[in-house]
Each structure stands twice: as C-alpha cells, then as structure tokens.
Amino acid sequence: MNQNNSNPQVAYFCMEFGLSEEMPIYAGGLGVLAGDYLKAAREAQFPMIGIGILWAHDYTEQYINGEGRPYDVYPEFDYPMVQDTGVSVHVNVRGEDVECKVKMVxxxxxxxxxxxxxxxxxxSHGWMTNKLYGGAAQDRLAAEMILGIGGIRLLRALGLEVDLYHFNEGHALFAGLELIREEMEKNDHRFDLAWKKAKSQIIFTTHTPVAAGNEIHDHNxxxxxxxxxxxxxxxxCQIGGDPFNMTAASLRLSFKANAVSKLHGHTARKMWQEIPLSTxxxxxxxxxxxxxxQDKRMKEAFDRSEDLFAVHMTCKKELFNYIAEKTGQVMDPEVLTLGFARRAAPYKRSDLIFRNSDLLEPFISHGKLQLIFSGKAHPNDQLGKDIIADLVKMDQKYGNRVVFLENYNMEVAKLLVRGCDVWLNNPRRPFEASGTSGIKAAMNGVLNFSVVDGWVAEGPQHGVSGWLLEQAARQSEVWDQDEKDLQELxxxxxxxIMPTYYQDRERWKEMMLSSIDMAQWQFSSARMIREYYDVMYRPTFQALDYWEVAPYIYPGWLEIEHQPQITQ
Known part of the structure; x- marks a missing residue:
C-alpha cells in the first residue's frame, strides 16, 4: 500500500479511452474524458494507472451512402504505439479459459x-474484445468481465500495488466482484467481510441520467x-438486485460516488434515491x-492579450478548408457559423433549429447564417441513424450553407471546437450529464449557445461569455419544452447573437475573452483531477487506515445487512 497518505495509488477503469484519433478505442464523450483524465494525471504527477481494453476494430467509422443514410465500416488496427508487456492473465467466460494479453500505451x-x-x-475468443459496445448482451458481458476481472488480475500479475479502484461508469463493476472473491479466499469465505473490504477501496462515477442507459442483466x-x-x-442479489442493475450494484459497492456536474448530481440522487445500501x-x-x-495559438494570444478574433479566423479557415477537401462544399468565413456535434440521440434535439424553416430559411439563403453538424449513431441504433439522415437532408437542401461532416472523431472535433463561431447545445434538460464539447469550444473562444444543463449551469453567463436558453430551467415538465425552447432559440x-456578430465586433471579442477566462481552469481536467484527489481519493484512502481495527472496535462500521431479495 502507498505510504504517501496525500496521494494514494489509483487504478482507473473505463471501457473506452480517447487519447488520440489515431488510436480509436473510444466511442465518444466518456472515452475522451477518460483519456483527458490520464493526461492530467501525468502532468500533475499523480500516482495513477488506467485499465481498459484494446479493441480490435474502431467503434465504427460511419459514412453517408448515396441515399443519405449512415453506414458502418470496421477497419482493423495494428496499434504500433502499443507495447506488449509479455504478460497474460486468464478469465473464465462461459466455462472457457480465456487468455488476455496485457498491452500498455x-x-x-x-x-x-x-x-x-x-x-x-x-x-477463438477474439470476439470478446472485437468491437466496443458491439453485439448482443453476451458480447457486452464478456467484455465487461475481461475489463473488470481481467483488470484486477493484470494488476496482480504485473505486481502493481494499488490503493483505490475507480470505476468510470458501471462497465467495470466486475472488478468489484473480483475484489470480493479475493477477500473471501482470505477471510474464510465471509461474504459480508469481503464486501466491506472491497467497498472501502472503490470509487464510482456515474455518467448516465437516462434510465435506458443504465445496464440491467438477467441472472440466468x-x-x-x-x-x-x-x-x-x-x-x-444483495449487490445488484434481480434483475441485476450494474449502476445500482456499483453504488452499493463503492465507498464514494459522484455525478459529473452539479445539476447531474441532483438528477442522479433523485434517480437512485430508492436504492438500499447505496453510497x-x-x-x-x-x-x-x-x-x-485548446489551440496553442489561441492560448498564446489570450496569455499575451493579443487579438483573439484574428487567431479564431485562422482556425475557422482551417476548418473550412477541411470541409472543402472532404465534401467539396465551400463555406464563407465571413458568415456567422454555428456548430453542433453530438452523439445522435433524440434528447439532444439536433434538428431543433430547423423546426420552423419559414423563420430560419431567409437567414441561411441570404448568407447570414451557416451551420455545421457532425456525430455518430450507435451501429445498432436505427433511430440515431434516422436523426443523422435528417441532418444530411438539411445539408442537401441548403448547399454550402449547411454541412454534415461524416465520420465524427477526435480530429473532426478539434477542428469544430476551434473553428465555429458559436457552439449550439440544446438537449432536453436534465438529460445532459455534463456535455464537455461545449467546454472545449469555450476554451477556444467559441461562444456557447446552450440550454442550461450539465456544466453550462456552472459556467457561461448570458451575454457575457455565451448565450443561454433558460426556459427549460424554469419549467418542471421538460418533455413539453420543445416549442418554448425553439421560440427562445x-x-x-x-x-x-447575429446583431452582436455583425454589428458589434468589439463586444464579440470581449465575450471570447470572457469565455476562455471562464473555462480554461474551472473546467479543465487539471482542476478536475485535483478535485478527485481532494474530495474522493484522499478521504477514502485515509479511511482505509481504520479497516484493520474498525470491525473489532466499531462492529457497525460499513454495516451491510443481509438482504437476499433486493429488486429494482
């Protein structure tokens, strides 16, 4: 165990990691957040390691066919940047011994x-780490067992001493079961003691405020x-209920748990308030x-109090050059340009701005407004693909004024969050847990135009560092908000927004300055990881000092009742 009480050694488990577009073992925001987290740990010299899966294929490369619908391509990658440790671990899946090689990057x-x-x-087991979030329930469970059970075993095989285990979403839950199994072998198969010991070492982060996004599995x-x-x-059943709920189980197994914004915290506590024994x-x-x-040129201009708009126009032209190269569409850098890039999901309402075309169309046709969209749908999500197809129809309708960029990835995201003038975000509140793309835009002086949800409730000020759609924040029934939000939008x-852009450029520059000033520390991964160590890791690690004596001095410490039939 780490003897430095201020900085415990943390193993950070996640199903996906977005470190670079050249290493596509991520699907979206969860993975990019995890990749950013590991970079922040390195810069701050915090003792942490990541545990994940080397997916053989990209989550999906997604392109548009001749009928305007997305289709999926799965290239296989060699990953020359990944090192083979020479170590293997074994996990029993469906009664078969599965060898898992341990790689490192x-x-x-x-x-x-x-x-x-x-x-x-x-x-014959390559299918278990073939495609991220691919296949049926068996595929998902096999991958999660590899991540969780295999992840603990790789730590043991490599001799890596760890103080705490951080599960970034419920996918890593089976690591907790492996810790319990280990402790039961040490404690005469006492499940209650093993659960207490495992719980004292686990941190859990929940990201999903949409009920359907929280995994449930049949016990059979x-x-x-x-x-x-x-x-x-x-x-x-004591851990996860029947049916087995991965998020509820993670909440029961963790010593500390967190949501990913203040508003999300309110939503998550309400969501899970009926879960017995939840942390x-x-x-x-x-x-x-x-x-x-953050574009380095933009950061330098901000630090030196130089002209931010000039740097922004350079970034904007780079984005437009990329669009011309990929699509043949030529956009005008002098025209106000809104960007929208998200996973294709109904609650994100990517088409909201188009729902009254009579009002919108004159501004597009007269060259006062341009829009750029991008995003992917899950390969099995036909509704998500319908959303993308609708955006492609807008692209085809409006020519060079509306563009859909196919195959959204980290490369495209970097261009968009640096090159658009305004970042549009209009989910149905309260279903956006955080929404980090808007943070990336804000750090580059791209002004947020957003529903007050996720991180936005803590950051941009209306008319100062962005613009806010506040109707949903004032109403209790979010599903009736579409028309009100559209009118306000x-x-x-x-x-x-348009009068400021075209008639008051100095104010626009001031807002860019305020946006960067607001975002670059308060919403940085450097601040985030320090907060995890201050609020989650150190207090949990210090509580571990009591583990050896607490069960004897304080018999009720971390008391876990026998409840064999907890149901959701």
Missing part, C-alpha cells in the same frame, strides 16, 4: 494505460457467462485537457 502524455486483448492468433445469463465469479445468487452521490464537474483541445439567435 503511454506515448500521448498520459500515465500508463494497460489494455487487455483477447485477439490472439489461434484463439450472468450465471451462464460466469459473471458470478464464485458468488451465489443470493449474494449477487451518497456527490458532484465533481467534468473538465477537458487544455493541451489536447430563434429570439436569442436573431435578436442577440
């Missing part, structure tokens, strides 16, 4: 990230897959890695 300014890989020549399938990992049905949920707002997302766009 640390070349992107990150602390070491260890990756489990079942794509071994001659093995869990048992068939070998996910019980030495536990029985009653013990598994309380606090809030630590997400941040992004400046070195990855047009009012702010036509009466405030």
């Amino acid at each position: 640390d070349c992107y300014g990150n602390v070491p990230l260890y990756l489990l890989d079942t794509n071994i020549p001659g093995s 399938l869990l048992n068939y897959m070998g996910a019980y990992n030495g536990l029985n049905y009653e013990e598994m 309380p949920i606090i809030s630590i707002t997400n941040g992004v890695h400046e070195g990855t997302w 047009y009012q702010v766009l036509f009466r405030e």
